[in-house]
Amino acid sequence: LPIPAPPHHSYFGLLGHSPDLDSTLPVKSYWKFMDEYAPIYQLDLAMEHPRVFVGSRELVNEMADDSTYIKFTHRLHQEMRPVFGDGLFSAESTDKAWWKAHRLLVPAFGPIGLSKMFDDMQDLSAQLVLKWDRFGPEHEIECIEDMARLTFDTIGLCAFGYRFNEFYSKEPHPFMKQLKESIVESGKRANRPDIVNLAYYRDEQHRQDNIKNMRELCMKIIKDRDEHPKPDAKDLLNVMLNGVDKETGEKLGVDNVIYQIPTLLGGGYETTGATLCFIYYFLCNNPDKLAKAQQEVDEIVGDKVLTYDMLRNLKYLDACMKEALRLQHPVSLLTRFAIKDTVLGGKYFIKKGQMVSGIWRHFHRDPKVWGEDADEFRPERMLDVNFKELPPNSWKPFGDGLRACIGRGFAEQEILIHIAMALQKFDVKKVDPNYEMQLTGQMGVKPVNFKIRVVRRKDRT
């Protein structure tokens, strides 16, 4: 069967559907088309072959199969290569460097590794709670800014033993700016024909300068560790520099470690920061759920200092996190390439090399799985849910298969620590009670203009 395609914008035939996409939030247009053409449609986007979008659990389940589809690095990834090199995010699954880093880092991101990072995560979260407390109840917190500082600092300290000290300066650390700018510019380059890119030589020069500056700091971090070894350090840097891959008997190599630094920061800081904002947003909109979350923190943590062992008992907070990620996931698409000619859903022909993107929003809100209130924030549904018993792909904010998120446990632990410490001390309110979530983002999504206020709880000093 032919895959349905919306009609082209009449004046811009050559640019395909590109002019029809929302420029600040392309995924909004993908959602709209899916509402109309579910469960499958295709778009002609300039610079890409027709791209197929699927929006049902069944079809996504087929394209998440690593034996038929692969996270082949497409143009966007290629443009990201100067920034992320052969780090985990942009290396192909066939690249030996990906396998080596994957095998070494998966255990380091496992429960034992994460338990060692608890103290550092708590240290940084305590800095933010203190900062909020000092600014007082009138201070308007630009949520994504503070959350991004927290998550950037946390990866810096827990992964590389480096303190970016984001809470001690008005401007974010230059590395954050350089990373952000080079990701944005690489994205723009991916959307322009090569010949047009030539005209943007100043922007390219700026991108190259940013990359050079980031590389210098990465080299300094590695050199410092080389010259002053810290055998007892609990971060990932020792594993990356000294760990030997059992399969090949090889280390990662300094150049690869250099690329893992922007890779882990780029993959982890805005995604986790946006998730924290979404949790605050849903809790502010649902004061009864906020009260329940605070009650749990009071029961488990009380006036004491949060400990690692308490985390596993914060079940309602964990449910709030999972429910927020179901309704508003920072990554919205699962994109794969067919490695052979194949058929989707028994009737749609997919040619070898075809790019297919699964749209999470539609199966994360499937009433058949989540019930008629699937659009509502109801953390209770996540309590005691057995994800293995749900139909496949009912909840996939961290991706799927071989290339699923390596930092999932890291993000979950960091989120629980921060929310528990903040709710222990504060009531949280939206600055504008009528604010409704606005999003922006080309690859990931994050909130715009979402401001909160924190007020010290009356029963706490």
Ligand code: HEM
């Ligand atoms: C991959 C989501 C936090 C590092 C991914 C993917 C998703 C994702 C959906 C798969 C992308 C794909 O299949 O194309 C998230 C979300 C997070 C989060 C929602 C927070 C709530 C983190 C953190 C780190 C991290 C904290 C690092 C400290 C990575 C890396 C990859 C990845 C390196 C690439 C893995 C590979 O291809 O081998 N993430 N992530 N992420 N994530 Fe995360």
